Amino acid sequence: MKKRRAVHNNVGPHPNVNGASLFLWLLLISIVVFLLITGFATNYTLNNIEEKALTGNKRNLEATLHTSHAALEIWIEEKQHYVKSFAQDPRLLDLVKQQLKVPSTRSQLLASGTLKHLRQLYDTKDSLSGFGFMLISLKRINLATKYDANIGAHNLIEEQRPDLLKRVFDGETLIVPPIKSEIPIQRHDGTLIPIGYPTLFIATPIRDEHDTIIAAFAIRIDPAQSFVRITHIGNPKLEMISYAFDADGYPYTLNDDGNSAIGVKATAQHI
Secondary structure, eight states: OOOOOOOOOOOSOOHHHHHHHHHHHHHHHHHHHHHHHHHHHHHHHHHHHHHHHHHHHHHHHHHHHHHHHHHHHHHHHHHHHHHHHHHTOHHHHHHHHHHHTSOSOHHHHHHOHHHHHHHHHHHTOGGGOOSOEEEEOTTSBEEEESSGGGTTSBOHHHHHOHHHHHHHHTTOOEEEEEEEOSSOEEOTTSOEEOTTOEEEEEEEEEEOTTSOEEEEEEEEEOIIIIIHHHHHHHOTTOSEEEEEEOTTSOEEEEETTSOEEEOOOOOSOOO
């Protein structure tokens, strides 16, 4: 009888199959590791670029703010100096004393010959670079102005920023942040400033020979014509710059084309 040869079935993986599976796993792991490294490197690079960009922008903004702030300080100091010097002019004091003697009614103030001399004296002061003035009594009445429309009326600063006018009568020389104009005013170039348009003032007390404050003197400044140029020093390429706020929190802006506008109500703190 012939013996049967035992047949053994090899159920284990073929060597080639094992090698292929290992290669695929190594390839998959390599791809995952590569993607992780690439992602990390990309993220690091982008973060580094972003950080450098932010640092550069911060330096530029700080330089812009520093330049603008320095220019504004110089502008304010010059204006305050001019106004204070004018308020100390003996000719102005004599005229103020005369105007104080006139009854504070509109008709009598307008008929006063002193009004004409006050206007003439103001017009000689080119260094003031204003486009109007107000002589304000202790009762907050306009005793003299460049324009007839507001003579004898309750003072504009008193109506909108009484706290600042009180400080002037207490002895300070102040710049009054933008408040709304009460009358239409014509600029030097002939264009009209409508009612409600923001206007700036620099106000100072007028003292007599005994150092007693007897009135206040304020010059009116058109923001678009003078003040806004200072803000363009820092960064003249900006298309629009908000540079001041009125008492209601509305920013006053100047577009790149020179047209002024009132912006939407701001959330910034009032000045």
